Structure formats: structure tokens, C-alpha cells
Amino acid sequence: MRKQAIALGGAGLMLGVSLLAVQAQDLTGELPDPPEFAAQSEPNFVSVSDIQEYKALPEYHEPDWVTAKYVEAGTLPPVAERLPKEPLVFKTGDMPDGVGVYGDTMRHVIGGRPEGWNYTAGQNQGWGGIDIGLSECLTRTGPLFEVKADELEPLPNLAKSWEWSEDGHELTMHLIEGAKWSDGDPFDADDVMFYWDDAIMDSNVSPLNGGTPETFGVGTTLEALDPYTIKWTFKEVRPTQYLYAMAYGTFCPGPSHILKPQHPKYSDNTYEQFKNAFPPEYMNMPVMGAWVPVEYRPDDIVVMRRNPYYWKVDENGNQLPYLNEMHYRLSTWADRDVQAVAGSGDFSNLEQAESYVEALRRSAEDTAPARLQFGARTIGYALEFNLSANGWGEPDARGQAIHELNRNLDFRKAVSIAIDRQRLGDSLVRGPFTAIYPGGLYAGTAYYDKASTVYYPYNLEAANALLDGIGLIDTDGNGVRNLPDGGADVEITLLANTDYATDTNLAEGVIAMMEPLGLRVIANFQAGTSRDDMQQAGQFDWHVRRQGAEVVSVVQGTTFLAPTGPQTSYFHRAGTDGTVDLLPFEQELVDAVNAFVATSDNAEPSS
Amino acid sequence: MKTFQHTFTENVYSVGLTQYPGALIINKRFANIPAGAPIFMFNWAEDNIIRERVYVPADTQGDYELHPETLPGEPGGAGPV
Missing domain, CATH: 3.40.190.10 (Periplasmic binding protein-like II)
Incomplete structure (x- = not known):
């Protein structure tokens, strides 16, 4: 990063060429289908x-x-x-x-x-x-x-x-x-x-x-x-x-x-x-x-x-x-998995991917008391940006600067394409379990439409160029980009829930992947209830969060899909003046959600 | 929802990281567990599998009942009768 910053800083012309190249470049790519998975059982669909x-x-x-x-x-x-x-x-x-x-x-x-x-x-x-x-x-x-x-x-x-x-x-x-x-x-x-x-x-x-x-x-x-x-x-x-x-x-x-x-x-x-x-x-x-x-x-x-x-x-x-x-x-919740696999308990919802291989291995034995039945891929995680720039969470000057960066599309794109999703999924569990998740509705659910899904694949070089282009340069050569006009290092807090190992494992993966992008991301890992309080108060810059029912079924919790009200969104709520400072595309999302709520037609669920 | 999904993903509203299936672990002695029951979709698996019609075949039933052949007592009473 330091070398790159010096090289770019010393050659304004090159910077301009590089930026133009990225702007012209189509950063989208073909979204791989989720891997086939023999252990997954399919429902018998009925009326x-x-x-x-x-x-x-x-x-x-x-x-x-x-x-x-x-x-x-x-x-x-x-x-x-x-x-x-x-x-x-x-x-x-x-x-x-x-x-x-x-x-x-x-x-x-x-x-x-x-x-x-x-x-x-x-x-x-x-x-x-x-x-x-x-x-x-x-x-x-x-x-x-x-x-x-x-x-x-x-x-x-x-x-x-x-x-x-x-x-x-x-x-x-x-x-x-x-x-x-x-x-x-x-x-x-x-x-x-x-x-x-x-x-x-x-x-x-x-x-x-x-x-x-x-x-x-x-x-x-x-x-x-x-x-x-x-x-x-x-x-x-x-x-x-x-x-x-x-x-x-x-x-x-x-x-x-x-x-x-x-x-x-x-x-x-x-x-x-x-x-x-x-x-x-x-x-x-x-x-x-x-x-x-x-x-x-x-x-x-x-x-x-x-x-x-x-x-x-x-x-x-x-x-x-x-x-x-x-x-x-x-x-304890962890004991639920252990006892169900061992046969001293009868039932568990196994949802922490890190233990899948061991649980599958044990259940494959003839003497295993329990069986594992995998369903659709309805567990998913996203990195959410605090998009409020009008005071939700009462950020200090550093936090305010990050929230404003969060509102910049090139910044969000850079973060997205700096994440190697395949590697991140494999870090939880190897095998055909995890799938690349570009955001929004989950693949394999009723309202998902692949053709409507824009995917920006991993591209660290382009990610760095995007951040150069919005003026985030490592001006002091310490390996971390600085805010524009000689500002401080870009330091971002990342909220995650310590109740489940998967949440913090993914958050640590994100932190590591931001390093070659020149962003210093600082873990703010909290127990469930504290995490909930901080999220609801808007006291975070970024948040790695397990997604809710709305991206699975769509028909449940529909209004949570966008900031349809002052307190509905998980990451963009009303600021100190009581209003939500919606970005133009967010208004489009709100309109789409409201239009969906107003229609009762489920003949074509993905329309 | 197509418009929603396109606008969401094109603008990187949030960064999707990974998605994967959950697994229902259920003791082999239970019958009437529906195929493909997810641990969470419209509700949790405890509802999805319709527990009231789950049963254990007579030859595999365990001796686990703590209060066999009893029914609930009066509301606020000491326990089963």
C-alpha cells in the first residue's frame, strides 16, 4: 500500500489514467450459481x-x-x-x-x-x-x-x-x-x-x-x-x-x-x-x-x-x-447441538457452519442416533453501512466522515469488490455449503431473480483505484488511506455479535480483507443484547449482521427491506431532526417495497 | 421485487458476504419429519415440522416421560395430576 501510494502520489498523470480506466471498466461479472449439494433435501410441494x-x-x-x-x-x-x-x-x-x-x-x-x-x-x-x-x-x-x-x-x-x-x-x-x-x-x-x-x-x-x-x-x-x-x-x-x-x-x-x-x-x-x-x-x-x-x-x-x-x-x-x-x-445453545448429535437431546437447529463437517461425519456413522437434514440456503450475512449523515447514533467527527463515505457509491463498490467471498465462505467451512451472496434476496428463494441481480466480483486492483478516485490517498505513508485534504487515517468501527462464532469469524475476515485496501477496520464485538442496543441506537460505522426473514420469504417483515419508516431499517434510521436522509436510490427501494406491499398478486412471485 | 433486487445490488446497498443452509438435527426415532424442512424460513423448524403430528413408532419409543399417564392440573396448581 505504501509503495502504491507513493507511486500514485508521484505521478498525477498516471492517477488520472488509472481512474478513467476504472470508471470505464464494467465491474460487474457473472454470478456463479450456488454449488450443488447432495445432502440437501427438497420439500414435496403441496397445496x-x-x-x-x-x-x-x-x-x-x-x-x-x-x-x-x-x-x-x-x-x-x-x-x-x-x-x-x-x-x-x-x-x-x-x-x-x-x-x-x-x-x-x-x-x-x-x-x-x-x-x-x-x-x-x-x-x-x-x-x-x-x-x-x-x-x-x-x-x-x-x-x-x-x-x-x-x-x-x-x-x-x-x-x-x-x-x-x-x-x-x-x-x-x-x-x-x-x-x-x-x-x-x-x-x-x-x-x-x-x-x-x-x-x-x-x-x-x-x-x-x-x-x-x-x-x-x-x-x-x-x-x-x-x-x-x-x-x-x-x-x-x-x-x-x-x-x-x-x-x-x-x-x-x-x-x-x-x-x-x-x-x-x-x-x-x-x-x-x-x-x-x-x-x-x-x-x-x-x-x-x-x-x-x-x-x-x-x-x-x-x-x-x-x-x-x-x-x-x-x-x-x-x-x-x-x-x-x-x-x-x-x-446453552452450543450444548443443544452437542446433545442432539450425541443422542442425549432430540432436536437442534444447526446453524454455525464451522461445525458442519464434524456433525455430518458423526451423523454418517451407522450408530449415529441423529440425522442431519439440510434445507435451503436461508442463513446469510451482510456487511451493512450506517447510511445516516444527519445524526443517527450521534457520531463524532471521525464517525461522521465515515458515514458520509458510506453514502458514496464508489466507496461501497470498492469495499464490496475487495471482499473475496469464495475465500470468506471457505474460511467458515470447506465444501459445497456456502454460496457467493451478492446481497439482497437469497438465491433459491421464491422471489429471487438472478437476472435482476448485479454482481461485482472480487477485484482488489479496481477497488484500490476506486478509492484513489474519491480522494482517499495514503498521504502519510503509514499503509492506511487518509481522508481527503490531509485528513486523518480512515478508521472504521465494525460491530458484530459475539454470541455466535460465525458472526465474529466473518467480521474478522472482513477486517483482514480491508487491509490491502488501505482501510483500518477496528473490531467492536459485543454480546447479543449490547450489540442490539448499539445497532438500534445507530452507534456503528459498519455492522456484520445475520439477515432476517425479509430476505428469505419477502412476504414477512417486508417493510424492513428498506427505510419505509423512521425506525424500520437496520442501518439507516432517522437522525436528530426526525427525518431519514434517504439517498435517491433508497427512495426507489422504498417505492418498490411499498408497491409490493400494495399488491396481493403472488402468481408471479419474482415479478 | 425484480426492481428492488436490481436497485439494491447495483447500488451495493449492503455487501452480501455468504449464504448457506442450516441443518435440522433430529433423533432418528421420530417419524413424520417433512422433507426439506428448513431450520428457518417462514418460521423456525419447531413450527415447520408440525410437532403435533410427529410421533415415535411403538418399537422405538424411549422411556423418557417424567410424568407418565398424567395430565395438566388446575391453572396455578402444583403440577400435573
């Missing part, structure tokens, strides 16, 4: 109607011991009376191994700890799917990975059907009739309206997973027409994306018969007392999910037993779930 339906069956069944010990003893009504008029029926044709049998346990291991059972008031239950097992929501999105793209729409769940008004502003939903909470109390529109009126619309309450009025559109209203019918009224026309917001985790109502008496509007409680009214020690919290918490031992385990009022069945009329018990061992 929603192939997965489930709602209908009454001629007879219903339950585990024999439930009949013998509870029903015949008179402590529990017969199964047919506990089920709704028309239960949700899972179709045998979509069950990979068909109708099942009762018994056994799924042993989960999680790194979180339950704060309490009041999901509605914002308490988490320790994550790792524990709340997913307890909660049921108006709609359901998890199984959509196997739904045909041209039929993509959330599955009915507590809302068993819905229809739009002629003008598209009203959505009428029909709730499942006769379903009951796990303590036998009826589920109906009272539960839905308590969640809407006293959690979503009450600004003192922040439900887990962040549901707010804006989640369902500014100005949206909800009313109950009768115990099993609710009506949404939207300002927009046919905003089908809100059907996704009605799934986990932003519209999963809690038991109003238990929660309402503790809510400050209906009691003398403070909001804090309401939130903490159902601590982890409170057992048998009523749920609509398949399992109910029955035992909690701090730093040890949460045990859940089958919900005798669960409202889903198989086609033979067997009340679900098949599994009698769920365990959540309270350990």
Missing part, C-alpha cells in the same frame, strides 16, 4: 388443502390411559366433547410416515431461561420453540416452506377461514368454533379482542415478538361481530401481507379468562405487576398449544404434558399431539 382441513369426523380417539384414568373417573369430559365442532384435521397424504401412535417425549435443549408465562405482556419462555409449542395464532406460516409458490398464503389456524370485502378494505375471519383452552375454558372472540384491545392497542403493553398497531397497518381496526367472527378494517386495499402478521409471533392470543383479571384496566395492578403475574413457577398456564407447562426447575428443566383439550386430530380421529411430553433442558 394448503393437501395439508389440512376442518371437518367433523365420525369418531374420535385418545390415549387409552386418558380414557381409563380421567374420562372414566369422571374428571374429564369424553374426547368428542372436548374437541371443537369441526377440528383441524391433518391429512394422512401429507404425513411422510402416515398416521402415528401415542407416546414418548421430545427432549429439547435450550440456552434461554423462562421469564414467565405472560407472552401477551412480553415475557419470553426461554425460546427454542417453547413458546411455539404453547401458542396458537390466528394463522400459521411455518409449514409454508412446502406450499406451492403460486398458492402461497398463510395456513388457517385459530382463524379457520376468511373472506375479503368487495372493496378490499374489510377482512372477515371465522374462528374455530367450540375449541377450548387447556383448562377447558372456551376459546372465542373475547380472547382475540383482549389481545387486540388490551395488549396491541395498549401502548403500555409490549407483547413478545413485538406486535404493535403498525404491525397490522396504520389505522387498522378490529371488532368482534359474534363469538366466532371478527372483522378487520384496513386503510389499504386487500393488504394480504397482514395475514402473515397474524401468525407466530405477533397474533397469538393469550387466555383472557386468566389474563384479564390481572390487567391494570380491570384491576388495581400496575403494568409491571400484570407482566409478572405468571412467573415460571406458575404451573398449568392455560394454552391453546399442544403441550402445557407442568414442571419448572430453575437452570434445569421445563416439562410440558399433552393438552387434553387440543383441537387438532388426524384423519382417523386421533386427538393430537402424538407425543405425550416435551422437555426443555435449560442449558
Whole structure:
């Protein structure tokens, strides 16, 4: 770098020629397709109607011991009376191994700890799917990975059907009739309206997973027409994306018969007392999910037993779930992988690429207790630039200068083409796992279109020339470029999350690759919650971040794809004057996102 | 979304680094695990695999239940009954 700077500094004519050459040069290149990967399994794509339906069956069944010990003893009504008029029926044709049998346990291991059972008031239950097992929501999105793209729409769940008004502003939903909470109390529109009126619309309450009025559109209203019918009224026309917001985790109502008496509007409680009214020690919290918490031992385990009022069945009329018990061992996230591979745990989401080869090797052995099933490439990382130049994050003079550089396209291009993505991916794990990711939507997902993707391949020489061209020259010969007009060294802070090794490994790779570009990048590695605070406060220059659902499904979290509001973007929020100083192309992105939200056509998802 | 993707990538809105698949690790005794279930797409794998219809064939069931043949008790009560 020093030699180059001297050479360029000593030959103004050469600099001019070099710059012109880069400007004229097309920096784009052919984007390689992701490598083929034999261990990846593909979904069998089906219609929603192939997965489930709602209908009454001629007879219903339950585990024999439930009949013998509870029903015949008179402590529990017969199964047919506990089920709704028309239960949700899972179709045998979509069950990979068909109708099942009762018994056994799924042993989960999680790194979180339950704060309490009041999901509605914002308490988490320790994550790792524990709340997913307890909660049921108006709609359901998890199984959509196997739904045909041209039929993509959330599955009915507590809302068993819905229809739009002629003008598209009203959505009428029909709730499942006769379903009951796990303590036998009826589920109906009272539960839905308590969640809407006293959690979503009450600004003192922040439900887990962040549901707010804006989640369902500014100005949206909800009313109950009768115990099993609710009506949404939207300002927009046919905003089908809100059907996704009605799934986990932003519209999963809690038991109003238990929660309402503790809510400050209906009691003398403070909001804090309401939130903490159902601590982890409170057992048998009523749920609509398949399992109910029955035992909690701090730093040890949460045990859940089958919900005798669960409202889903198989086609033979067997009340679900098949599994009698769920365990959540309270350990660490890393231990989850270890125990699942070893067979002392049953389930893990393996997502840190560094351990793939060892996990695959172990699972290939005949005696391996667990199998690994790879899905689509839906884990991805990007380097994000803080694009605010009007005060978000309250930067000092150095930070302000970097934020302004971040807004320069040649600067961003130089950074991008100085990164050897193949080498970066290989540094995590060798083999066909990682793919070159040019940014934006992920290859292999429904809305991705390769022809619309501009790729600037690795080209360190051109990257250096681009930075020369914008006046970033190493004027003091210390190997680091200086800001224009004799400014200080270009020093950039890079934020990353230490909770996951992949985040910091990638960030260290970026730091190393910026060195030959003459940029000094300084690690600012923080534990998850501190990282979140700094990101939300705008206190970063660059941020290596694992991307969210919006670049996978597009239909979920759509508004996060661009700065559609003052606080929506991960890396460009409102400055001190309350405005977002959008670059012209950012306005185009906002317009594209808003246009997408306004259309309900998913016949051509990549259009 | 084509316009979005083109504008995003042409302007290097952020620098994509790498993308890769996650893997679901699941004990071999479980049945009804759907093919291609991603660890995260529209939701996490715990929802994607539809746990309520997952089962263990009778001949491979483990002896793991801590409270066999019990059901949840009264809300706020001591535990299963």
C-alpha cells in the first residue's frame, strides 16, 4: 500500500489514467450459481388443502390411559366433547410416515431461561420453540416452506377461514368454533379482542415478538361481530401481507379468562405487576398449544404434558399431539447441538457452519442416533453501512466522515469488490455449503431473480483505484488511506455479535480483507443484547449482521427491506431532526417495497 | 421485487458476504419429519415440522416421560395430576 501510494502520489498523470480506466471498466461479472449439494433435501410441494382441513369426523380417539384414568373417573369430559365442532384435521397424504401412535417425549435443549408465562405482556419462555409449542395464532406460516409458490398464503389456524370485502378494505375471519383452552375454558372472540384491545392497542403493553398497531397497518381496526367472527378494517386495499402478521409471533392470543383479571384496566395492578403475574413457577398456564407447562426447575428443566383439550386430530380421529411430553433442558445453545448429535437431546437447529463437517461425519456413522437434514440456503450475512449523515447514533467527527463515505457509491463498490467471498465462505467451512451472496434476496428463494441481480466480483486492483478516485490517498505513508485534504487515517468501527462464532469469524475476515485496501477496520464485538442496543441506537460505522426473514420469504417483515419508516431499517434510521436522509436510490427501494406491499398478486412471485 | 433486487445490488446497498443452509438435527426415532424442512424460513423448524403430528413408532419409543399417564392440573396448581 505504501509503495502504491507513493507511486500514485508521484505521478498525477498516471492517477488520472488509472481512474478513467476504472470508471470505464464494467465491474460487474457473472454470478456463479450456488454449488450443488447432495445432502440437501427438497420439500414435496403441496397445496394448503393437501395439508389440512376442518371437518367433523365420525369418531374420535385418545390415549387409552386418558380414557381409563380421567374420562372414566369422571374428571374429564369424553374426547368428542372436548374437541371443537369441526377440528383441524391433518391429512394422512401429507404425513411422510402416515398416521402415528401415542407416546414418548421430545427432549429439547435450550440456552434461554423462562421469564414467565405472560407472552401477551412480553415475557419470553426461554425460546427454542417453547413458546411455539404453547401458542396458537390466528394463522400459521411455518409449514409454508412446502406450499406451492403460486398458492402461497398463510395456513388457517385459530382463524379457520376468511373472506375479503368487495372493496378490499374489510377482512372477515371465522374462528374455530367450540375449541377450548387447556383448562377447558372456551376459546372465542373475547380472547382475540383482549389481545387486540388490551395488549396491541395498549401502548403500555409490549407483547413478545413485538406486535404493535403498525404491525397490522396504520389505522387498522378490529371488532368482534359474534363469538366466532371478527372483522378487520384496513386503510389499504386487500393488504394480504397482514395475514402473515397474524401468525407466530405477533397474533397469538393469550387466555383472557386468566389474563384479564390481572390487567391494570380491570384491576388495581400496575403494568409491571400484570407482566409478572405468571412467573415460571406458575404451573398449568392455560394454552391453546399442544403441550402445557407442568414442571419448572430453575437452570434445569421445563416439562410440558399433552393438552387434553387440543383441537387438532388426524384423519382417523386421533386427538393430537402424538407425543405425550416435551422437555426443555435449560442449558446453552452450543450444548443443544452437542446433545442432539450425541443422542442425549432430540432436536437442534444447526446453524454455525464451522461445525458442519464434524456433525455430518458423526451423523454418517451407522450408530449415529441423529440425522442431519439440510434445507435451503436461508442463513446469510451482510456487511451493512450506517447510511445516516444527519445524526443517527450521534457520531463524532471521525464517525461522521465515515458515514458520509458510506453514502458514496464508489466507496461501497470498492469495499464490496475487495471482499473475496469464495475465500470468506471457505474460511467458515470447506465444501459445497456456502454460496457467493451478492446481497439482497437469497438465491433459491421464491422471489429471487438472478437476472435482476448485479454482481461485482472480487477485484482488489479496481477497488484500490476506486478509492484513489474519491480522494482517499495514503498521504502519510503509514499503509492506511487518509481522508481527503490531509485528513486523518480512515478508521472504521465494525460491530458484530459475539454470541455466535460465525458472526465474529466473518467480521474478522472482513477486517483482514480491508487491509490491502488501505482501510483500518477496528473490531467492536459485543454480546447479543449490547450489540442490539448499539445497532438500534445507530452507534456503528459498519455492522456484520445475520439477515432476517425479509430476505428469505419477502412476504414477512417486508417493510424492513428498506427505510419505509423512521425506525424500520437496520442501518439507516432517522437522525436528530426526525427525518431519514434517504439517498435517491433508497427512495426507489422504498417505492418498490411499498408497491409490493400494495399488491396481493403472488402468481408471479419474482415479478 | 425484480426492481428492488436490481436497485439494491447495483447500488451495493449492503455487501452480501455468504449464504448457506442450516441443518435440522433430529433423533432418528421420530417419524413424520417433512422433507426439506428448513431450520428457518417462514418460521423456525419447531413450527415447520408440525410437532403435533410427529410421533415415535411403538418399537422405538424411549422411556423418557417424567410424568407418565398424567395430565395438566388446575391453572396455578402444583403440577400435573
